[in-house]
Amino acid sequence: MALDHPDDTPQRLPLGSGLDALPTELHRLVLTLNLADASGEGLGRCVEDLLHLSDNTIRVEQLTAGVYFAFNGLDRDPRQVHTIPECRDMLRALHERWPYWLHFLAPVPELWTVLLLCLLPLGPGVRLPNGRIGHELDRKALKNLMLDLTIALNDLHEQHKVPLANRQRIFKAAMGAIELATGSRV
Numbered sequence: 001m002a003l004d005h006p007d008d009t010p011q012r013l014p015l016g017s018g019l020d021a022l023p024t025e026l027h028r029l030v031l032t033l034n035l036a037d038a039s040g041e042g043l044g045r046c047v048e049d050l051l052h053l054s055d056n057t058i059r060v061e062q063l064t065a066g067v068y069f070a071f072n073g074l075d076r077d078p079r080q081v082h083t084i085p086e087c088r089d090m091l092r093a094l095h096e097r098w099p100y101w102l103h104f105l106a107p108v109p110e111l112w113t114v115l116l117l118c119l120l121p122l123g124p125g126v127r128l129p130n131g132r133i134g135h136e137l138d139r140k141a142l143k144n145l146m147l148d149l150t151i152a153l154n155d156l157h158e159q160h161k162v163p164l165a166n167r168q169r170i171f172k173a174a175m176g177a178i179e180l181a182t183g184s185r186v
Helices: 040-054 057-062 085-097 109-119 139-159 164-182
Strands: 011-014 029-033 067-071 122-127 133-137
Touching: 040 057, 040 085, 067 109, 085 109, 109 139, 109 164, 133 139, 139 164
Parallel strands: 011 029, 029 067
Antiparallel strands: 122 133
16 A cells, blocks of 8 residues: 555656556556547546556555656646646546546645646636635535545445555545645545
8 A cells, every 4th residue: 555655756657658567566656647638549548547547456455545647748837737728627537537536646735736626616816925826616516526536435445345444544644635735624
């Protein structure tokens, strides 16, 4: 379980390149997303890769809270990821077909901030002292998203017979990161 492997260096792999042959000793994985894969066959390959993680009990155990994501090609784009329509569209399209973020996504508040802001409708932006734009979250939409994520997590855990103690630990770690990301209890 990735929660138990804090010293692992994540391996970077492009999502959509085929994740069916990951080494079993890998517990942390950075999935790099290419905006060119946001629709059609490219999106299909990305979803297929994600399904390789959630349909395989070994991968479910191996990559618990061990998946990170990053977008390729945005190094020179000054916008925040959640304000880039193509990034929002890609994460929403992936989420529609693969809702298992609570189990797999690393409990890193900044990572959860990006995911949540991409999946939720954005409220009006406010310029923060650091120059970034802050957005208020729609609380109802957030609660509905959390319900959907929790149902998917429970379904995944039932399907793979994840022990109760592990289920609780996974949920607690993810929720801790989400609460830090949102600044409140959800």
